[in-house]
Amino acid sequence: MKLVKDILYKVGVISVNGTTNLQINAVAFDSRQVKPNSLFVAQKGLVFDGHLFIEKAIEQGATVIVCQTLPENLNEDITYVQVENSDTALAIIASNFYDNPSSKLKLVGVTGTNGKTTIASLLYTLFQKAGFSAGLLSTVKILVDTIQYEATHTTPNSLLINKYLNEMVEAGCDYCFMEVSSHGIHQKRTEGLTFTGGVFTNLTHDHLDYHKTFKEYRDVKKSFFDMLPKTAFALVNIDDKNGEVMLQNTKAKKYTYALKTMADYKTKILENQFSGLFLNINSNEVWVKLTGSFNAYNVCAVYGTADLLGLNTTEALTAISELESVSGRFQHFTSKEGITAIIDYAHTPDALKNVLETINDIRTGNEQVITVVGCGGDRDKAKRPVMGRIASQLSSQVIFTSDNPRSEDPQVILNEVEQGVEAHHYKKTISVLNREQAIKTATKLAKKGDIILIAGKGHETYQEIKGVRTHFDDFEIITELLKA
């Protein structure tokens, strides 16, 4: 139970009709979820305008309506609060409703195109290993200390973020590591949170359907650093040309990490093998079980963050050397017949290029690299031909297939992916629409020593076709096929 006037603290209120001296039991932004004595926030979405559901929310028992535009006819029994921006209002209300949990633990946000899940998950494990209680908000899962919840978004909505943060506080967590997606920032899901630190990984092509231009995508990411308080740290990958941009206007203390440039946290790759990396991090040598030079960046970011959070660096390095790869991120095994399978969440051109280059760097002989890949529907179309081209340039054979077509026609997506293949690579590509069949085809083509890369879906345990999700797990399928 909370008093409305208390949860409106710091909300940009334009006008109030009715009393704010009123208790509410819950906050909701979806009319279908409204329960008696709720506060309903009407948001302008991409498909619907939540203002159209105000009446429905009242019927369901909402007693307070927060909106940008007041309805023409006001109900006398209801309190209406007009705000400048409903998304921002929801985030601040959510934080107030749960007593500002982000200020009661150390919250670190990780943003960038690739590496967020890896870094946030490794940090969670590292701090748990070091004897702390921690929480994790990630694409793969949500963890409140050791209690696991299913994740539906990379960055949940502001109500859920604060609900989980509150649970973390109640469970005695000292830290929370969360992924901050560009959609999350743009939709104000992280507004009003008190961050102890922010980490920037890299910025490459993705989500240009949503953000329209690369500059807009970059500026959304930058706005996360712009709003960090001066007590926080901002740790950026300075090898990425946008690392500096992230730091331009931040009030936070600025730190850098890099492999190529001078930086506060500097890592050198001494050895790069399938089984892991031998690294020199700020003059400390350490073996890690993660594969690929891109993971040297991730480990460096983890080390820097741990140091900035005050963890003893020797203790941090010992724990770092024990960290296992995150599920669906360069997850690999070799079958009895000597065929290596790699399951990786590479769903952007840069990630696919990195993973294939890593495989090509560490393969030893004349093995074939057989790639199974596709692109998701209802997402950036521009990345499709680029991924098609990269896959065909860097693999011996490619089987193009479906990812999550969502509402789109899978064949149309496939055609767009194929369009990127240059003529001299045609003969090494085939298309098999059904993903399971595509994986099966790869296993038929593979001989002893060959490497099969299944890219794009990583940890996902479903495939969404025409809006319907059915169980689908790349790892499960390939394991079964290679065992048989």
Ligand SMILES: CC(=O)N[C@H]1[C@@H](OP(=O)(O)OP(=O)(O)OC[C@H]2O[C@@H](n3ccc(=O)[nH]c3=O)[C@H](O)[C@@H]2O)O[C@H](CO)[C@@H](O)[C@@H]1O[C@H](C)C(=O)N[C@@H](C)C(=O)N[C@H](CCC(=O)O)C(=O)O
């Ligand atoms: C494109 C996008 O981000 N869409 C998000 C957005 O949906 P939307 O704008 O379409 O919402 P809408 O359906 O128009 O509804 C508008 C408002 O009306 C309300 N409503 C709607 C219907 C109704 O009957 N009653 C009602 O009250 C809704 O609750 C909402 O408040 O707001 C919804 C509620 O918060 C999100 O669930 C939804 O995420 C969709 C499912 C999604 O797929 N998002 C992806 C793209 C996403 O966010 N991805 C990033 C990661 C990307 C990455 O970095 O790789 C993530 O953080 O997960």
Ligand SMILES: Nc1ncnc2c1ncn2[C@@H]1O[C@H](COP(=O)(O)OP(=O)(O)OP(=O)(O)O)[C@@H](O)[C@H]1O
């Ligand atoms: N630092 C990195 N630089 C470039 N590519 C990376 C990096 N880390 C991981 N990758 C590649 O990107 C894929 C996705 O990694 P990860 O899940 O950590 O990224 P993410 O930022 O969380 O992605 P999402 O936006 O989907 O949440 C990995 O499977 C790997 O192929």
Ligand SMILES: N[C@H](CCC[C@H](N)C(=O)O)C(=O)O
């Ligand atoms: N967070 C990313 C995940 C993409 C994963 C890929 N398998 C797809 O479905 O496109 C997104 O929502 O765009």
Ligand SMILES: [Mg+2]
């Ligand atoms: Mg992620």
